[in-house]
Each structure stands twice: as structure tokens, then as C-alpha cells.
Amino acid sequence: MGNKTNGATLEKSRVRTLLEQYGLPRLIITGFLLLLFLMLPFVEGNVPLQLTNIINRFSWNAVLVLAMVPMIHSGCGLNFGLPLGIIAGLLGSTLSIQLGFKGGLSFVMAVVLATPFAVLLGGGYGALLNRIKGGEMMIATYVGFSAISFMCMMWLLLPYTSPTMVWGLSGTGLRPTISLTGFYDQALANILPIQIGKYFKVPTGALLAFVLLAFGMWAFLHTKTGTAMTAVGSNPTFARAAGINIDRMRMLSVILSTWLGAMGILIYQQGFGFIQLYNAPNNMTMPTVAAILIGGASVNKASIPNVIIGTILFQGMVTLTPTVMNSLIHMDMSETIRVIVSQGMILYALTRKTEGGK
Amino acid sequence: MKKNNSVPAGRRLVNLVRSNTVPIMFIVICAVFIPMSGFSPSYLLNEIVTRMGRNLFLVLCLLFPIMAGMGLNFAMTLGAMAAELAIIFTADWQIWGIPGVVLAMILSIPISILLGVMCGTLLNMAKGREMITSYIINFFTTGLYQLVVLYMMGPIIPIIHDSIKLPRGYGIRVTVSLLNMRQCLDDLWAIRIGGVKIPVLTFCLIGLLCLFIVWFRRTKLGQDMRAVGQDMDVARDAGIKVDRTRVLSIVMSTVFAGFGMVIYLQNIGNLPAYTGHSQIGMFCIAALLVGGASVEKATIGNAFLGVILFHLMFIVAPSAGAVITGDSMVGEYFRVFLSYGIITVALIMYEAKKRMVKSRAGQELAQAQKEEEDAQ
Numbered sequence: 001m002g003n004k005t006n007g008a009t010l011e012k013s014r015v016r017t018l019l020e021q022y023g024l025p026r027l028i029i030t031g032f033l034l035l036l037f038l039m040l041p042f043v044e045g046n047v048p049l050q051l052t053n054i055i056n057r058f059s060w061n062a063v064l065v066l067a068m069v070p071m072i073h074s075g076c077g078l079n080f081g082l083p084l085g086i087i088a089g090l091l092g093s094t095l096s097i098q099l100g101f102k103g104g105l106s107f108v109m110a111v112v113l114a115t116p117f118a119v120l121l122g123g124g125y126g127a128l129l130n131r132i133k134g135g136e137m138m139i140a141t142y143v144g145f146s147a148i149s150f151m152c153m154m155w156l157l158l159p160y161t162s163p164t165m166v167w168g169l170s171g172t173g174l175r176p177t178i179s180l181t182g183f184y185d186q187a188l189a190n191i192l193p194i195q196i197g198k199y200f201k202v203p204t205g206a207l208l209a210f211v212l213l214a215f216g217m218w219a220f221l222h223t224k225t226g227t228a229m230t231a232v233g234s235n236p237t238f239a240r241a242a243g244i245n246i247d248r249m250r251m252l253s254v255i256l257s258t259w260l261g262a263m264g265i266l267i268y269q270q271g272f273g274f275i276q277l278y279n280a281p282n283n284m285t286m287p288t289v290a291a292i293l294i295g296g297a298s299v300n301k302a303s304i305p306n307v308i309i310g311t312i313l314f315q316g317m318v319t320l321t322p323t324v325m326n327s328l329i330h331m332d333m334s335e336t337i338r339v340i341v342s343q344g345m346i347l348y349a350l351t352r353k354t355e356g357g358k
Numbered sequence: 359m360k361k362n363n364s365v366p367a368g369r370r371l372v373n374l375v376r377s378n379t380v381p382i383m384f385i386v387i388c389a390v391f392i393p394m395s396g397f398s399p400s401y402l403l404n405e406i407v408t409r410m411g412r413n414l415f416l417v418l419c420l421l422f423p424i425m426a427g428m429g430l431n432f433a434m435t436l437g438a439m440a441a442e443l444a445i446i447f448t449a450d451w452q453i454w455g456i457p458g459v460v461l462a463m464i465l466s467i468p469i470s471i472l473l474g475v476m477c478g479t480l481l482n483m484a485k486g487r488e489m490i491t492s493y494i495i496n497f498f499t500t501g502l503y504q505l506v507v508l509y510m511m512g513p514i515i516p517i518i519h520d521s522i523k524l525p526r527g528y529g530i531r532v533t534v535s536l537l538n539m540r541q542c543l544d545d546l547w548a549i550r551i552g553g554v555k556i557p558v559l560t561f562c563l564i565g566l567l568c569l570f571i572v573w574f575r576r577t578k579l580g581q582d583m584r585a586v587g588q589d590m591d592v593a594r595d596a597g598i599k600v601d602r603t604r605v606l607s608i609v610m611s612t613v614f615a616g617f618g619m620v621i622y623l624q625n626i627g628n629l630p631a632y633t634g635h636s637q638i639g640m641f642c643i644a645a646l647l648v649g650g651a652s653v654e655k656a657t658i659g660n661a662f663l664g665v666i667l668f669h670l671m672f673i674v675a676p677s678a679g680a681v682i683t684g685d686s687m688v689g690e691y692f693r694v695f696l697s698y699g700i701i702t703v704a705l706i707m708y709e710a711k712k713r714m715v716k717s718r719a720g721q722e723l724a725q726a727q728k729e730e731e732d733a734q
Contacts, residue, residue, distance in 0.1 A: 080490075132709035137490040139709065142702040149695035153688050173685070286497070333509055339501035347498050350491045351483035 025348045029294055029341060033313055036320040043327040048200040050319060057315040059189065059206035060271040061291065063213055064264030064284065065307045067257050068292045072302040073221065074253035075233035076129055078289050078346070081140035083148050084125055085261015086281040088118035090151075093266060093275050094174065097183055098162045107184035107270060114262040121147075122258030126251035141285075148281050155277050178275040185273045206271060213263065218304050220256075229253055233300055290314060290342030293349045317341065380700060381650045384667040387696075391671065391678035402673065404554050409669040410662075411544060411560040412625045415618035417642045417661045418567050419611045423488075424656045425580070426607035427587030430643050430701075433477045433492035433608070437615025438622075438635035439503045440469035445620065445629055446507070446530055450517050454538035456546065459624055466616035473499065474612035478605030485590070489653075489705075496639060507631060530631045540627030560621060567614065568658050583607055587654070644668060644697040653708035671696065 041047055064082070071079040092114025101109045125143065129136050156173040160166055165178050179185075191205025220226045231239040232249045239246055265284070269275055292302060295310020321334035375382060392402070416434070423431040444465035448458045477495050484491040511517050512528030522534045544557035574580045585593040586603050594600050619638065623629055646656055648671075649664020672693055679689020 128706070131713070132706060133713065134486075135705065135709035135712075137487065138493065139702065139705045141490065141493065142698060142705055145698040146695060146702045149691055149698050152691040153695065156685055156688055156691070157683065173687075331509060333505070336501055336504045336508065339504065340498065343494055343498035343501055347480065347491065347494050350487060350494060351480055 023348065023352075025345060026294060026296065029313065029317070029345070033316050033320070036316070036324050039324050039328075040320060043324055046199060048197055050323065052199060052201050053319045054312070054316050055207075056189075056203055056271060057319060058311050059203045059210065060268045061264075061288070061315060062210045062307065062311045063260060063267050064288045065291045065295075065311050066210070066214055066217060066304075067260035067264050068288065068297070069217060069302050069304070069307060070229070070253040070256040070260070072292075072297060072300060073226075073233045074229045074250045075236065075300055076250060076253060077137045077140075077299055078293075078349075079140060079257050079261075080137055080285055080289065081125060081144045081258075082261050082285045082288060083144035083281040084121050085118060085258040086265045086284060087147055087151050088121050088258060089114045089262035089265035089269075090275065090277060090281070091117045092262060093269060094160065094165060094178075094277075097165060097178070098160055100162075102183060104184060104187045107187040107266065110184065110266050111263065114266065115259065118259040118262040119255055122255035123251065125258060126254030129254060130247045130250055144285060145282070148279060152278050174277055176276065176278050176280070178277070180269060180273050180275065184270050187270045188267065189271055203271065206267060209267060213260065214304050214307065217260075225249075225252070286342055286346070287314065287318075287338075290345045293345045294341075297349075298352065299349055314342070378650050380648060380704070381663060381667060384648050384671060388667060388670045388674065391674040394681045395674040395677040396681075397674065397677070400553050402670070405673050406666055406669060407554055407556055408625070410665050411557045411564070412622050413618075413642065413645065413665050413669070414564045414661060415567060415621050416615060416638060417646050417665055418564070418571065418658065419614035419618055420642060420646050421571060421656050421658070421661070422583070422607045422611040422614075424651070424654065425575070425587055426583040426604050427590070427654065428481060428492075428604060428607065429489040429653045430646075431492055431608065431611050432489060432639050432643065433481075433495045433499070434611055434615040434642065435496045435635040435639040436473040436477055436499050437466070437470050437612040437617075438619040438638045439499060440466045440473055440612070441616040441619035441623065442629060442631065442634055443469055443503075443506070444616070445536070445623055446511070446517075446522065446534065446631070449522055449534055449536060449539075449629070450519055452519070455542050458539050459543055459620060462620045463617050466620065467613055470613040470616040471609055474609035475605060477612065478608035481608060482601045482604055500636065503635075504632065532631060534629040534631055536623060536626075536628050539624050541625055543621065543624050557625075560625075563617075563621065571658060579603070579606065640697065640701070641668070644700050647700050647704040652704060668697070 040050060067082060067085060068079050071077065089110075092110040092112075095113045096106045096110040099109065128143070129140070132139055158174075159172075160174055161171070164182075165174050167173050167175055186203075188205040188209050189203030191208070193204055194202040196202075221230065228239070228242075228244045229249045229252065231242065232244060232246050236246060239249075265281075268284075291310040291314035292306055293310065294313050295306035295308070297303070297306040297310070318334070318338060321337055322332055325334055325337075326332055416438075419434060419437065420431055423429065441462065444462040447465060448454075448462045453461055477492065477499075480495055481488050481491055506515070508529045511530050512523060517523055517530070522531055523529065524531055541557075543563075544555075544560050547558040547562075549556045549558055575584070582593070582598045582603050583606075585596065585598055586600050590600050593603075619635070622638070623634070645664040645668040646661055647664065648668040649660035649662065651657070651660035651664065675693035675696070676686055676689035679692045680686040683689075
């Protein structure tokens, strides 16, 4: 009898829950970006160049954002310890150059050399996080900071000698910014590039690398181990009852995250064209965390579409805000807006009540 | 249960060392570094006294949230930002000297309360992860602060004098000179003993805050705060308004941080408008932890010892590092590493202990149940 009205209220509540799931801040950001996109043709002549910028920036950052997924899945929260993965990547890239590899081979070698460091650092980091369940995010932040400042000393003290990397005068200590020209600058981006017109260019190789890793991630999450990992994150009690070794799953997810972080920074470097050392990794964490949250992830839920949407939205905002703002009100507020939006997004995610995530 | 005094002396010593690992480690570091750095004792003493006057007030304001069980308040920078806004206004109105300092403190109060209420409310929405949330609130508010100071000051909020504005016509200069306010508080009743300047008035203010904290712990609100800090559910059952108490502790911390920042800035003598507050939070928290405090327990003594040890390390580390490695930058990075490292270790120890207590409680419960079953 009451089936019809029930159905209608069910429909209504479904719309509401959908809206609630999407969240008001996310709605505002998406609306803001759509507005920017719509205004772009009116305020800026060179739309193809802007689009190329967005695609390029997407190809640099997407893998770093992907590195958030495994740890969120296993219930370790947002990976504020991303600098650890980045440090593994930096060790790989500097060692590859130090050992004298050139061109595309130097990228392959950087990947190969970064991997053991990522596994080692990720393993240690995972063991630590297993001891402090519940306080992961705060400790991850400070583990990241400590690792960065420790490596600041190491970049000065380690016996690197390659003249492209060390200070010219003293011959020791790495420079803060190292150019990759002649090494793996654009190594992936220049594989099968698609050039349309004068300005529009698609870095196919870099995008393919992301697609490959993202597909691998997706496939992994659908294997038996991947499902077990998700179970650990969404319901630890159930997972334990099902006989899953929780600590092992968490450890695996942290190693995966760290390795993806290392790959992410290498792909970022090949697009950007420079290796940035010392305090530079500090500036990578917050934008990356914010990106996946903007894409629709929460503290204990994330998927590949979240990564893709989030990176496009965030990088779109980073690229478009300066251009549009500048031509509209002649004030470059983009940096401030970026800080408010990204931190606001993280804050929103943290203050939401999440089941299981404490 | 055995009483404490029946524990053998050796055991007690081990316990003492174990519960004070961090301060002892820092004393050793300082003892090694001081001779290496080659600074004269009078120089070091002078520096330490200056830095105590500059920082102690800020460090003490961290005690309130710890009392309420909310951990280290990384959002104490909100108070610092409120103070910076207040100082910008007083500098613009050209009110200098002691009146300027007092006016800045008064002006900072409403801003601090507003930000504190915001912060406290947000933290109530994120129970169980207050620290990371307060850490993000700090960054978020920095963004809002930038929006106000960099873009709104000039067109929307009237700023009279061009001397503190950026050349482009709006926004505040990166560094605002507070030369006319410089150390006016410190110099007012300063005493010199053997070349060491002691800013008596500043220390009096710090002493007043200490007395306030001691008194506050005994008031109804202070007791409530400690009850909330021990166990929120029990406190709620006892009729304490938990959320309100928590917000109050954050507001108090923010307001006192605002006062502390005014003291800090008048000592420095210029206002780094965009970077001033960002370092404050980390250094104050590191200093408190170095003094032997933990995430759940901190005393006034911890704050004093911490400021002395942390800043001693901070002064001597660069030159000692230069002596050890031949590179002055290494020492620079080393002290940053130590301050981050100390916070990391303290956080890890806190979380590990929390888990241990929890599992022990679980074991005891299981034991009790088993005994009960056996009895039946």
C-alpha cells in the first residue's frame, strides 16, 4: 500500500545521500573549476596552450596521487609520509646519474635503483605504523619531516662526484636543483607524442605510464590479496575473524604506497625537467593529499576514478586560477586560493565522521 | 601493591632515566656541543636569558590543551596570527612603546577568541585525531591570514601609512619594522648582572602566567578540564559539558599564544608578516617535548627546562656542526633534524604507550573474567 510513497522518499533520500557523499566543499570546488573553464575562452586567447598545461601537469602528478590509494585502502589513513617515497625516488635518480647512465636508460636505471630503497624505507615505515595504529597520520607527517631534514644533511655529506650534480667550486655536496637535460628530461613524454596545431601536445608516454600503473593498482585491488587489504581497512574485526594477517596487509600497503611515491617523483621529474633536493619534497605532500580528497576520496575510501578526477580538478585549478584571476581582477591570488582550497579540503575530510576510521 | 619507597635505589634510578630519556639526551648533546662551538659562557647565558624571555610565554600556552587531553596544540599559531594582525594595526596607527604593546595585546584578544572558537569547534568534530586536525587548521588559517593581509589590507581594510604597505599599493610588506617598539617591555625594568641583561618585566609576566596556571588547575573549570582529559565518557556522565570545556581550553591557549607572540615580536623588533607564525608552532612544541613533557602530561618545569635545553642546542649546533663536518650548512640542517626528530619520537612513544595500556587493560579484563569463571 505505502509502497509508492516509500519509493518516492527512498528516491529522495538516495539523491540526498549522493549529495552528502559528494560533499558541499567538493561541490563548490567543482563549480568553481567549471566556472574557470567556461570563462577561459573569454579571458585568454590561447586555450590549446592552457589545455596542454593541464594535461602535462596531470601526467606529472597523477602517479603521486595514486600513491595515496593503497594506504587509504588498508586503513592507514592519508599518507602524509609521502616524502619517504619521494626520498627513495631521489636516491634512485641521483644514483643513476652518478653511475653515468645517459638518456632514456638513465630513467630505467633510476626506476631500478629506486625500488630497493622504496621497499626498504617502506618496510621500516610500515613496521613503525603497525606499532602505532590509530595515530598514523600525525606520526607520518613528522616521519616525513625528519626524513627530509636527515636527507638534507646526507645530500651534503654523501660522496657524490658527478660534475652535473655537485657544487662546482668545492666539488662536494649536491646542488638544490639539478637539470635533467641529457638525462631523462621528457623521457616518457616524448614517446609517441601527439601534436595537434602549434600549441596542443599530448605527452602520450607519460599518460600511458600512469594508465599502466593505475590499471595494475586496479587489478591488484581485485586480487585475493587486494580484497583482503580492503577488508583490513574497512572492517579490521571482520578481517581478523576471516583469518587475514592485518599487520602483513598494512605493511604491504605501505610498501606499495612508498614505491608508487618513488615512481611518482621520477615521472614528475621527467616532465618537470629537474631534480629538486633538500626541502623541496616538503611541498609535494599537501597538494597530493588534497588532490585525492577533491577527487572524492575520504580518510578510509579511495578508488582509481578518485585519483583521476582529483588530479584533473586540482591541477586544473593550479593552472587556470592565475590566468583567469589575473585577467579579471589584476591580482594574482592563486597561491592563496590554492592553500585555502587544499587545506580546507583536508580539514573537511578529517572532521567528517567516518566509520571504522579513528 | 608495593609502595614507591620500597623500590630499590638502582631500580628507581633506571626508572628516572627511562622517564626522562629526552632531556638527558639533550643534556648530553649540549655538553658535547658547547665546547666544540667555542662560544663564551657569558655569551651563551645572555642568549639563553633573552630567548627564555622571548619564548617561554608561548610555550606555556601549550599546557591548556594538554590538560584537556587534546594533545599538542599545533594550532597555537592561530594566536600568533591574531597577534600579528593586532601588531599591524598598532604599527599603522603609530602607537609605539608600552602603550603599543598593551594595545596590541588587547586587540589580539577578540581575534584570538574568534579563531580559538573556530578551532575548538573543528577539533570537537574530529575527536581522536585532534593533533593532525590542529596541524591542518594551522595551514588553513595561514591561507585565510594571507588572504586578509596580502590582499584585503589596503582596498578593504584601511591602512593609512605607505611605509608598511607593499609598493604595489595593497598588502603588507614582507617585513614590518617595529623599531619604535623594540624591546620596550624587556628594557623597562632590565637589570644587568655581569654583562647579562635580565628583562625583569617580561619574566614577571611569565611568572604571572605560571601563577595563573597553578591557580587555574585548582578551579572548577581546571578540574573539569583534567577530568575531560582523563576520560571523556566518564566526564560526560559526571555532568561536565565536554565539548564546551574542550573549546574553552583551546580558546585560552589561543589567547595566551596571542600575548606570547606580542612579547616575542617586541623582542625581535620586526614583524616577518608572512613567515613569523609558521616557525613558532614547531619550535614551541619541540621545546616543550625536550623538557620532558609528553603528549598527555606537561608541567611548568618541563616548559622552563625545555626552552633552556632546546635553545642551547639551537645556538651551538650550527658552529659545532661546522667543526665536526667542515660545512656550516650541515649543522643548520642538523638542528632542524633534531627538532623534528624529537617531536616524532615523542609522538611514537605516546601512541605506543597508549596501545600498551589498552592491551594491558584487555589482558587484565580477560584475567578477571577467567578467574570469575574458575570461581563459578
